[in-house]
Amino acid sequence: MKAIGSFKGEPITDSDSLVDVEVPTPDLAEHDVLVEVKAVSVNPVDTKLRAGAPSQKEPLILGFDAVGIVVKTGSNTTKFSKGDRVWYSGTTKRPGSNEAYQAVDERLVAKAPRSLTDEAAAAMPLTSITAYELLFEKMGANFGQLANPGKTLLIVNGAGGVGSVLSQLAKWAGFTVIATASPANFDWLRANGVDQPIDYHDDLETQVQGLGHHFVDAAVILYDVPSYYDAVTKLVAPGGHIGAIVGTQAKLNMEQLKSKSLSLDWEYMFAKGDFDFRMETQGEALRQIAQLVDNNFVHTTLSRTIDSGLNAKNLREAHQVVEEGHVVGKVVVSGPFNGQVNE
Amino acid sequence: MKAIGSFKGEPITDSDSLVDVEVPTPDLAEHDVLVEVKAVSVNPVDTKLRAGAPSQKEPLILGFDAVGIVVKTGSNTTKFSKGDRVWYSGTTKRPGSNEAYQAVDERLVAKAPRSLTDEAAAAMPLTSITAYELLFEKMGANFGQLANPGKTLLIVNGAGGVGSVLSQLAKWAGFTVIATASPANFDWLRANGVDQPIDYHDDLETQVQGLGHHFVDAAVILYDVPSYYDAVTKLVAPGGHIGAIVGTQAKLNMEQLKSKSLSLDWEYMFAKGDFDFRMETQGEALRQIAQLVDNNFVHTTLSRTIDSGLNAKNLREAHQVVEEGHVVGKVVVSGPFNGQVNE
Structure with a gap:
């Protein structure tokens, strides 16, 4: 499947800093769902992890905010069915959302707010959970x-x-x-x-x-x-x-x-995932936030959308905006992953 | 009235480190009650403040745990009447409980547990509030x-x-x-x-x-x-x-x-008094603790009583025990202040 990754820490102005790659579709652990990613946002944690990464043979796949559709469920899942539209942040311990299909522990996931577009929703999970x-x-x-x-x-x-x-x-x-x-x-x-x-x-x-x-x-x-x-x-x-x-x-x-x-x-929102501790409370937080959004108490902080496709070029642009640090609100990249998707 | 004070920081083995003094009976501020002190305990804060005190003309009167009887109430008090048996820790901003009659803001005070002797109760306020x-x-x-x-x-x-x-x-x-x-x-x-x-x-x-x-x-x-x-x-x-x-x-x-x-x-239990902030919650905490004591859920931590009178010699002994640091539980001094009490 298509993904966007890094092989070493490079300045974002370097076209090698984030590249289009082909990787195997992930296997699911028992609590995982497989999500077809529709939109992602970029957070400071992405740019820090990218810039500081050591050289590696396998691509580092970042991305800690996603909206997508559940296409498959693990053997021990209970919360979601195929076709559910979900949002989540995930964990830094596994490949992130910059890939066509992402495996994520369902305990960290909730249904996305019905009142938001994919882009408007993808801006929210990491910052809202925090x-x-x-x-x-x-x-x-x-x-x-x-x-x-x-x-x-x-x-x-x-x-x-x-x-x-x-x-x-x-x-x-x-x-x-x-x-x-x-x-x-x-x-x-x-x-x-x-x-x-x-x-x-x-x-x-x-x-x-x-x-x-x-x-x-x-x-x-x-x-x-x-x-x-x-x-x-x-x-x-x-x-x-x-x-x-x-x-x-x-x-x-x-x-x-x-x-x-x-x-x-x-507060460090990856702590629960890192230590496999009360992970279900993070999905519950996202469920509560989706309700607040759908009831118009909380609105998206999306301020810029790059919707011409999930590819390395667009993601580099988003990283650059975040790195420059003057962004108000969030930057989201959406659209199809380029090329054919192999399930 | 009689009190026990220090004029400068001295080792506790020095007989000048704590001395019997005569001071005026305190005036009451509007929220104060005047308490006839029956028993006090010694905490690490007493020995630290005594040992570190600069030379001064007026005696430094320590003591941050007391049980006694209300003998007079300020113009704007509502919680206590003459004759009430109370316990409190007080504040480091005013003279402490090592004196025959102490003025204390009633918001920091509660009725003492009925089930405890003066000595057993005097061991408790500072540590319990903390x-x-x-x-x-x-x-x-x-x-x-x-x-x-x-x-x-x-x-x-x-x-x-x-x-x-x-x-x-x-x-x-x-x-x-x-x-x-x-x-x-x-x-x-x-x-x-x-x-x-x-x-x-x-x-x-x-x-x-x-x-x-x-x-x-x-x-x-x-x-x-x-x-x-x-x-x-x-x-x-x-x-x-x-x-x-x-x-x-x-x-x-x-x-x-x-x-x-x-x-x-x-946690620093004098913070509320120091900043005159939500002081009434400290009296409320002591009221709750007294209930827990009278209902046998919490018992005194008194381990040693010096009950032959509130005077400098006995208080020096108590300070020395606390300074040595091997004490388990609390040391209390009680009994009449030596000499005649002038109201």
Whole structure:
């Protein structure tokens, strides 16, 4: 079958960085479904794994956001039937969604929202799962419409992929949402549920306190934790939570956390798959998110579609956009895999 | 009135390290009650603050665990009346309980358990509040009898002050409790609700996994966080919590937390008082703990009583026992303040 892969870490401007390849159709493990991939999106994890990959003989197949159709089910599956339209993120431990047919553990999968196109849906799984797990599983927010009245959430980097879903989920859950971005993206923030956009160029404490918040109940740092750590530990209320998703080698001062009884909540959406631990909760999260989408509480963060086919050239273009880092919302590639599909 | 104070940081073997002093009876702020102190206990925070104190003209009055009788109420109090027998920990921002009459914000106070003597009750507030806040407010455990079925908690340093209450609360809440101590203290651990005592001299991972736990759901490090951090991050399940109360200057590796979606929950029971934030929840925690005590779900961790009077000599003895660090359970000093009490 057709796939798009890498044989070594190359700059994305190099035409060898992602190439069209032919690989065997995957065998199914007992909990797997085989999905005919219709649309994928590109996340920062794709570009990092691609650029950092060692030389290898077998192609590295990335892609951690997909929408497609179930065409076959494993011997011990219960959730899906042939023809189901599904969405998922998957795991970095196996080949990703940049291939015509992908085997994925059904516990990580849910039916895709009926109200979204393949492209609009493919933009969502990884960022939505991250935002959902961070807010509701890690930071102790109540899961439910308006279930956190009077609570305030500060999002550092609100216009990025995760931020743009997190703000919507938090708004639905009843938080007052403050988020940083460039002023050019304030409309994007507001469209995604942010009540109070603030300028990331200016002092965080001054702006948040200027809005009348002596403390916020929780904050999420979605970019460069060390740069925002001091300000955020001052702004979060005693007993509060600080969420983070971007790893750091820097030394973080624990005394600032201890003196206010703060929690530092790390979220990495591949952890459940990596450790084969409570994987079914990830499918359940996607099921809940699909419902929120179909009920118009959460909308897609798709901002750019390349729909002229799933091939290396188009995927390189998407990687390049993500690497440049100025993208607001998500970039999706869709359309048929080039060439004939061998089942 | 009589009090016991320090004028500078001295070794506890020096008779000047804690001295009998005469100070004015405190004025009451609007939310304060005035408590005639009957019994106090000594915690590590007392010995640290005493030893590290700069020279000062006014005596530093420590003491953060007290049982006593309300003798006067502030202009805006609602919870207590004269004659109520209360317990509390208080705040490090004001003079502590090593004085004949202490002014304390009523929001930090609850009625003492009826089933305990003054001494047995005075052993409890600081450690119980710490354990309660850590488990139920920070680490996301459900508050309720057997409300966490199937969950496992690992306590590093289970025989200390906080550990000895935490294990009881966790057992009541339905956790399987594993805790480290010296084998000489295994009976103490078992008496405090620990299901599986393990030897702190031996390898943590080997022992916990040897007991059949591939992962524990949560762990609390009550001593020397850096020494146990690597082993604990390996043992805690993806998405789990690591609680800590002892600050550290060491660099902690965040990647170990991120790759498993772990939370690092810091607990410092003075944070609410320090920041005047949700102080009423601390009184409420003490009220709940008193109920658990009176219903025989939690018992005192008092292990030694010096009941020949609240004076500098007896308090120095108690400080010395705590400083030596081999104490299991709590040391309490009680009896009348020497000399005449001036109201």
